[in-house]
Amino acid sequence: MESYASPSVSDSLWISATQWKAFESAGTNAHRVCSLSGAWIERLGQDLLINHQTPTLLTHLVWEWKQREAYYGFSPVRIFNRSLPLRNADRSAPTLLEGDNSLPFETVVCESHVRFSLDFLAGYSVxxxxxQRANRALLREQPAKRVLNTFSYTCSFSVVAALTGxxxxxxxxxxxxLDRGRSNFELNALDPSLHRFLADDVQELLPRLARRKELFDAxxxxxxxxxxxNKGRRFRAEENLQSLLDIALEVAAPQARILLSTNCTKLNAPELERIARFSLKTARRNGTLHCSKPLPDFPPGTGSTTLWIHLR
Ligand SMILES: C[S@@+](CC[C@H](N)C(=O)[O-])C[C@H]1O[C@@H](n2cnc3c(N)ncnc32)[C@H](O)[C@@H]1O
Structure with a gap:
């Protein structure tokens, strides 16, 4: 039977109060607070979300948080907890651990003053x-004219890009x-009717975009x-990321930037790099590979593995 490795509570990493204040000064109130093996805490606006593999870790983190509340000068309105199951099929939405049950479960958080709507009842992901904060920041710092956001979820990358025009x-x-994405546009005074939202399978849409000769700058x-x-078509990152990038290169304009990102534990940074180089060679395109800045609230080895390809 599969089981979690015994988690250690001694290797936890808490952000400093200075870092907490730096996030606030930068207009960000959605960030990690601590990370340890098998558990982490996120501050999401006025609330906290404790993610944990085991009940013991949850109890431990609640206790540890209470020791630090005064240090951070932050009293969460609510504390939610979310269990991290071994199997995706066992995933469920967070539950309210502490706080007023009558408050709306939808809330708004900010990242660099950009507003995003969260919903604690929507499912496993809120x-x-x-x-992806640093990657969203890069899209903002280096604006692109035409942006294709695949697997867009609530369209956070699209919102940031649209804010740059x-x-x-x-x-x-x-x-x-996608509807939540449209709401995120409206939350930031952007008109969603001026942007495109497509409910489709990326693996089917990319070849269609290529046939129509559409090009994107990011x-x-x-x-x-x-x-x-669609039609039960399977996507498995370790098998299909290469072909996804191959076809994405067909719709990439000269000097386009492509973000390649994965949570698949079998695809580490050298493997992503290998995939990128192989696709560039196959497509006879020249490009350079870049990493975004490490995040102060994500210790090495946590969070997704990402790589930017800058085409020449
Ligand atoms: C990991 S989330 C993407 C997160 C997003 N990039 C962000 O930063 O918010 C995965 C998303 O891919 C969507 N998805 C999964 N398979 C898909 C497919 N074959 N075509 C289009 N979307 C897909 C899911 O509905 C989900 O919203």
Whole structure:
């Protein structure tokens, strides 16, 4: 039977109060607070979310948090907890651990003053992947005109791009996630009707875009480790990331930037680099590979593995 490795509570990493204040000064109130083996805490606006593999870790982190509340000068309105199951099939939405049950479960958080809506009842993921903060920042710092956001989920990358004046196309199988994406546009005073949202299978849409000779100046490729698309079509990152990048290169304009990102534990940084180099060679395109800045709240080895390809 599969089981978790015995977690150690001694190797926990808590951000400093100075870092907490730095996030606030930068207009960010959605960040990790601590990371340890098998558990972590996120601050999400006025609330906390404790993620844990075991009940023991949850009890431990609640206790540890209480020791630090005064240090951070932050009293969460609510504390939610989310169990991290071994199997995806056992995933469920967070539950309320402490706080007023009558408050709305939808809330708004900020990242660099950009607003994102979260929903603690929506499912296992509440609406924003915090480990993509540096990549969203890069898209903001180096604006692109035409942005293709595949596996867009709640369209956080599209919102950031649209704020710089980009035309965006967001693609996701889930209409519900795209609707949440549209709401995120509105939350930031952006008109979603000026942008494209497509409920489709990325693996089917990319070849169609290529046939139509559409080109993009930035492409976000951040697929799940495993999914089933239209007609049960399977996507498995370790098998299909290479072909996904191959076809993405066909819709990449000269000097486009492509973000290659994965949570698949079998695809580490050297493997992503190998995939990128192989696809560039096959497509006869020249490009350079870049990493985004490490995040102060994500210790090495936590969060997704990402790589930017800058085409020449
Ligand atoms: C890991 S999330 C992407 C996170 C997103 N890049 C972000 O930073 O917010 C995966 C998303 O891919 C979508 N998805 C899974 N398989 C898909 C497919 N074959 N085509 C389109 N979307 C897919 C899911 O519905 C989900 O919203």
């Amino acid at each position: 609406g924003l992947f915090l480990d 980009a035309q965006t196309l967001s693609v996701d199988l889930s209409r519900k996630s 492409i976000i490729l951040d697929p799940p480790t495993f999914s089933r698309g």
